[in-house]
Amino acid sequence: MSALLRSAVLAAARSPRLEHTITRLPLSRDVVARFVAGTTVEEAVRTTEALVGSGRFVSIDYLGEDTTDLAGAEATVEQYRTLIAALGRLPQAAVAAGAVRPLEVSVKLSALGQALPRDGHAVAREHAREICAAAEAAGLWVTVDAENHTTTDSTLAIVRELRADYPWLGTVLQAYLRRTEEDCRALADPGSRIRLCKGAYDEPVGVAFRERSEVDASYLRCLAILTAGAGYPMIASHDPAMLDAAGVGVRSARRKTDEYEYQMLYGIRADEQQRLTAAGDHLRVYVPYGEQWYGYFMRRLAERPANLAFFLRALAGPGREPPR
Numbered sequence: 001m002s003a004l005l006r007s008a009v010l011a012a013a014r015s016p017r018l019e020h021t022i023t024r025l026p027l028s029r030d031v032v033a034r035f036v037a038g039t040t041v042e043e044a045v046r047t048t049e050a051l052v053g054s055g056r057f058v059s060i061d062y063l064g065e066d067t068t069d070l071a072g073a074e075a076t077v078e079q080y081r082t083l084i085a086a087l088g089r090l091p092q093a094a095v096a097a098g099a100v101r102p103l104e105v106s107v108k109l110s111a112l113g114q115a116l117p118r119d120g121h122a123v124a125r126e127h128a129r130e131i132c133a134a135a136e137a138a139g140l141w142v143t144v145d146a147e148n149h150t151t152t153d154s155t156l157a158i159v160r161e162l163r164a165d166y167p168w169l170g171t172v173l174q175a176y177l178r179r180t181e182e183d184c185r186a187l188a189d190p191g192s193r194i195r196l197c198k199g200a201y202d203e204p205v206g207v208a209f210r211e212r213s214e215v216d217a218s219y220l221r222c223l224a225i226l227t228a229g230a231g232y233p234m235i236a237s238h239d240p241a242m243l244d245a246a247g248v249g250v251r252s253a254r255r256k257t258d259e260y261e262y263q264m265l266y267g268i269r270a271d272e273q274q275r276l277t278a279a280g281d282h283l284r285v286y287v288p289y290g291e292q293w294y295g296y297f298m299r300r301l302a303e304r305p306a307n308l309a310f311f312l313r314a315l316a317g318p319g320r321e322p323p324r
Contacts, residue, residue, distance in 0.1 A: 007202050035267040035300050036063070037289045041079075044289040045086050047266070052092050052102055055277045056285050057261065059143060060087070061106040063290035066115060070123065073113035077127045079290075080105060081134050088138025095139060100258050100282060104141035104170075107131055109155055125158045132166045143170035143193065143234075148201045149177055149208065156183065167191045170234065174199030175219035176208045184222045188229025195234040195263060196222055200299040220245055227253045227260070234284070236263040238272070257282060265300065 037047035037060075048058045062080060067073045084105060087093060092102045112131075113123035128144065135142045144159050146152070159171040170193030173180045177199065187194055198215050199208065209215045219242055226233035227249035235246045243262070250260050261282035264273050276283045288296050 032293055032297050035265070035288070035297060036293045037266060037287045039289060039291050039293075041083050041086050041289075044083065044287060045090070047287055047289075048087065048103065049090065051285050051287070052090070054274065056273060056283050057100075057102045057104075059104045059106045059263070059284050059286050061108075061145065061286065061288040061296075062111075063288050063296050064111040064292045065108045065147065065295065066110050067113055068115070070113060070116065073111065073116070073123060073127060076111045077130055080107065080131045084131070084134045084138050084140060087140060093139040100261070101139065101141045101168075103139075104143055104284075105131070105135060106143045106145050106286065108145045108147055109158060110147055110151060114151060114154060121154050121158070124154075125161065128158060129162055129165075132162055132169060136166060141168055141170065141193070142166070143172065143195055146172035146174050146197070146199075149203055152177070152179070152183075156187075163192075168193065170195060170232075172197060172236075173222065174201075175222050176203065176210075176215045178207055178209065178218075181218065181221050181225065184225040184229075188226050188231045188233075190230040192229075192231035193234060194226055194231055195236050196226060197236040198239075200302070216241070223249055227255065233260045234263050235260065236286075238264055238269045243272075243276075268300075 037044050044060055048060060051058050060083060062076065062083060064076055067076065087103050087105075090103065095101055107128060109124040109128060112127035114120050116123055128142075132142050144155060146155065156171065159169060163169050168191070171187070172195040173183050173187070175196060175198050184194065184196070196219065198219055209218055216239075219237070223233070223235065223242070223246060227246070233250075235242070237243060237246070246262070257280060261284055262276050263284045263286060266285050266287045273283050273285060
């Protein structure tokens with residue numbers, strides 16, 4: 001996908017007018033179902049059971065971001081409490097201490113109040129602490145998602161602080177940000193869990209690489225740092241070249257299966273997910289759910305031409321689904 005088209009799709013993700021239009025199209029929800037596991041906890045848990053039954057791990061994200069009031073942030077925390085309690089009742093939640101946990105939740109700090117005008121950083125930190133405590137009791141992990149570059153310093157500061165009590169807490173680094181190589185060096189310490197992805201926001205050239213070749217090169221540099229480091233790298237990519245490089249990296253570092261994992265998005269490259277699992281690797285599927293699917297869905301369209309083509313064909317009428 002050209003940089004211009006990608007920017008246009010990401011701009012559409014921020015348009016309330018387009019959101020109003022697209023989310024009310026009857027067909028949209030049918031198409032979105034490929035990428036989003038429903039709107040309720042029950043639907044998310046059913047999807048989780050099916051994925052874990054196939055040998056895959058799961059990270060569940062309750063969709064929502066940029067919360068502008070305290071009540072909304074508290075409602076998000078309560079939703080995560082409900083989700084974690086439901087996941088904690090699954091047999092897969094019972095694992096030995098120190099073992100890789102098949103189930104986790106992913107959280108966006110902006111959904112927990114990070115952007116609130118007064119004490120947003122502290123509000124998000126304490127809400128994240130509540131979610132971590134609930135996850136620890138249920139036998140789950142938590143990973144803090146990355147958002148646009150303006151939140152990075154606050155997010156990483158909160159993760160560092162919470163890891164004092166929850167050393168398994170993971171976070172996400174985005175390879176398209178120019179700062180990420182140094183962040184990888186700083187964070188690849190013993191016990192850390194770092195999900196490395198390319199990045200899905202429309203960032204200015206001053207802080208982010210814009211050309212695909214530059215992003216790929218940054219991803220490979222960051223991947224080399226993480227696989228050679230002392231932490232637990234989580235290799236989030238659907239790109240065959242990145243996956244091949246990751247395989248070389250983990251073998252060169254002589255990492256055991258429980259010392260790294262691959263991650264992919266729900267609804268994308270299911271065949272490759274199953275291939276990696278069959279080969280004995282850990283593969284975790286990022287499973288989003290909830291009513292606020294619009295922004296997430298548009299970012300998925302911006303990432304791959306096949307996703308956008310699938311959506312446009314669906315709007316035009318019945319058509320063939322592209323390869324996953």
